[in-house]
Amino acid sequence: MHTNLDRIINDIETLATYTSTPGKGVTRSSYSKEDQMAKDYLKKEMEKIGLDVYEDAFATVFGQREGKNPDAPTIIIGSHYDSVVNGGRFDGTAGVIAALETLRVLEENHIENDYPIEIIAMNAEEGETFGPGSGVSNSRAMVGTLTEKELDMATNRFGETKREAMKNYGLEPDLEAAKREMSQVKSFLELHIEQGPNLEAQQTDIGLVEYLAGIGRYMIRFHGKFEDSTAAMDTRQDALIAASKFILALDELVKGLGDGITGTVGMINVTPNSNQYVPEFAEISVEIRTMDKAILDKVDVLEELKKIVETIEMDTNVKVEITERARIGYPNPTPPSVMDKETVKLMEEVCEQLNYSSMIINKGTGHDAMITAEYVPTNMIYVPSKDGISHHPDEWTDYEDLQKGIEVMLHTVKKLCQQD
Incomplete structure (x- = not known):
């Protein structure tokens, strides 16, 4: 029992043609005509193998293979097929x-399955489309x-809110109807390109995941005073100096919190951005990644950032404000998402x-x-990314490497879908 490499290649290459930026990577934004073209292709392929294909009230596509026990909880497998602007052909789609x-x-x-199995094809995973916090x-x-x-x-780059974009897409979103009873889901399994260099560097076929890092995001804005560069050094209210101190x-x-957490300032804007004037405004983005829940149990990250701000305001006479960029209803940072340990062991055996x-x-x-990890047993399979590149036209995974990941999924699902 093996997967078909030619068929896999054809699927990936076909979906890559559904882009609004031909020759400049894959741009398949949520609720676009390219989204609809990809969705139509996936639905037709699901129908060819006799799946019960349906779409929920949030534009998510499902293709169900009934189980011998129709009342048993469902195994859901899949990922997303939307992309960032000028992205790659593998992220999500694989x-x-x-x-x-x-x-x-x-x-x-x-092969008969006792538990029902459903493909899930999601079209709004990328947070880039409507901004940070809007993804998944x-x-x-x-x-x-x-x-x-x-x-x-x-709003997206066309000025549409998510609701407006969905309506223009032909869908009236109904969040209550899209909500699923997660107690009726046995497990969720997602294959993804690694988006990192580890597998390639270690010449390893498959990456298995014990947890996904949690995320915290903040915008820090510094309000100083506009002055000429001849202004005396000891009287300045330099927004960029304040940002640098932060x-x-x-x-x-x-660094003082240990190896279970990271912090990155990945963006900075300065006004005016000129050597002739003292910056009157600066803003930076902060991203926190959490790998150890115990750190969040003992440290309030926001309060620690506020303490830093208080010191900087006193030192620089610059006013500083912090804005959280959390998803509504979620802590900021979120804790790590723990994968199902038994299935990790099963996948190691399959490998x-x-x-x-x-x-x-x-x-x-x-x-x-x-x-999904918060609600149902969840697992991931990673396949190598060349040079660790992702979200870029140069994103690449050798098809033979992708096929190995799909083989692991196939044999894992075969074991999960049959009762002992």
Whole structure:
């Protein structure tokens, strides 16, 4: 029982043509015509193997293979198929095709499943489309944590709110109807490209995940005083100096908390951005990643940032404000999302049986799996990313490497879907 490499390649290459930026990577934004084209393709492929295909009230596509016990909880496999602007062809899409190919092979080999199995194809995972905190929307709608307010808060690059974009897409979103009873889900399994260099560097076939790092995001704004560069040094209210002090203090704070947490300042804006004037305004973005829940139990990150701000305001006479960029209803930072340990062991056994090398990778990016992990047993399979590149036209995973990941999914699902 094996997957079909030619079929996998055709799926990935076909979906890559559904882009609004031909020749400049894959741009398949949520609720776009390219989104609809990809969705139509996936639905047709699901129908070819006899799946019961349906779409929920938040534009998430499901393809169900009934089980011998229709009342048993469902195994959900899949990922997202939307992309960032000028992204790659594998991010998200590889996981949807992994699920599709898994059910194709089960059907071709007449493998019976006791538990129902469903492909999930999500179209609004990328937070870039509507801004930070707006991603993983399909999975949040499914578990019931997405709010009506969030549909109207932010806009995409075309100036549409999420609700407006969905209506123009032909859908009236119904969050209550999209909510799923998660007690009726046995497990969620997602394959994804690593988006990092570890597998390639270690020449390892498969990455298995014990947890996904939690995320905290903040905007820090510094309000100083505009002056000419001839202004006396001891009277200045330099917003950039204040921002610099904050960045250094953040680095010291996070290093002092140990290996289970990281902090990054990845963006800075300065006004005026000129050597002739003292900066009157600066803003920076802070991202915290948490790998150890115990750290969050003993440290309030926001309060620690406020302490830094108080010191900087006294030292620089610059007014500083902190804005949290948390998802509504979620802590900031979120704790790590813990994967199902028994299934990790099962996948390690599958890798051994298939003669694939594997390693544990826990410092990955955010995925829909981090949302479902709070509600149902959840697991991830990583496949190598060339040079660790992702969200870029140069994103690449060798198809033979992707096929190995799909083989692991296939044999894992085969074991999970059959009762002992």
